[in-house]
Amino acid sequence: MWTVCVPGWSAIAVAGTLLLYGTLDIAYFARMFYTMAKARYFKKKACILDTTEVHCYCLLTDIDTLLYHMNNARYVRELDFARADFYERTGLYSNIKAAGGGILQGASTIRYRRYVKPFTKIRITSRAVYWDDRTLFMEHEFIGPGGFVHAVALCRQRVIDTSVAAIAELLLQLHCGGNCKPYPLKMPAELELWVQSNELSSAKLRPQAATLPAIERGDCMAGGEMAADNE
Template structure:
């Protein structure tokens, strides 16, 4: 009888946990961080990283034949954690400031991902200013190399300068391999030109912000 009550309690706790939290999301985030920290090599801040995923039955939309649009942005959480850890970007931000948040994101869907299809997400920094770091993510199917979707995300750093963070990481570099005498990737510290699509996107964000700041869009408490 006691064993039955214990089993019922354990099952109840599991059901409650899955009801209150998206358990598999946190488990996958843990394993992504673990692999990035202990199993993958460190990379330079301007290098490109990649993670793999699969469109499971819990990712599909109501029509049941392709991945839900919202899941693409969710998948970017894992890609960013992998990038942050392997480049030491997050640790450097924490050492100079308080953290980093997602400021904005835009995504363009080119061709849907079918259920149970494998995809790769590549991540790289394409631009930065004093307050933000801009990253480009591509969803690619390895079978044909086709870019299924492309996203641009603006990461806002808190209480520090993005330029200062990038400068430290670029100056530090990473060891390429033990056989290289210098042992450090040498990349000139030059901020890249802002990509045209990012420039237009920022203009759109500024227009949106200006519209929301207009008096008629400001709500007053009752």
């Protein structure tokens, strides 16, 4: 009978690798590092008003229990990479950090229009649709072969300890001297209604709130809850 001798350090390395993969999402962090490095060193810089793109495939690790389409949660995960590409190419994140601020996800909603089959290549677009002093709103589209939009997502990015409007103005001046296309002065209608629904949800969860507020059209305050709707 043959006996396989495994050195002690090899056994420790194997056990450590299994423990690392079992407790840390290695694929996520590796892909995030790749996405940011590619955006910083190999992609063209973009204006904050530009629409940026990243690509992904629906792999077997992305499918639902029904085994024939992408899991709904994977769409939200893919948005992390799309935003990282946008932040890096526009210089938004680095300038916010340089100003002593930070940015975090405050709310998101996604509308599923048609499922994505395994091994389908998807193009994810990202663009800023509106901002004020404290908030940046972004829209993402999941576009499949033939140009069909499989899903649309809206995300509210909360900026703290600095003004996102001032940062955006600085980026516009640095990128094109302020001569690019007009920036959004008014919140789109569908975004405005979503913001109102977030504020109503926030008011309902506040213990001190006796009644829900009547929000007028045009109110730009947004709550921090996440919503999801399907088509």
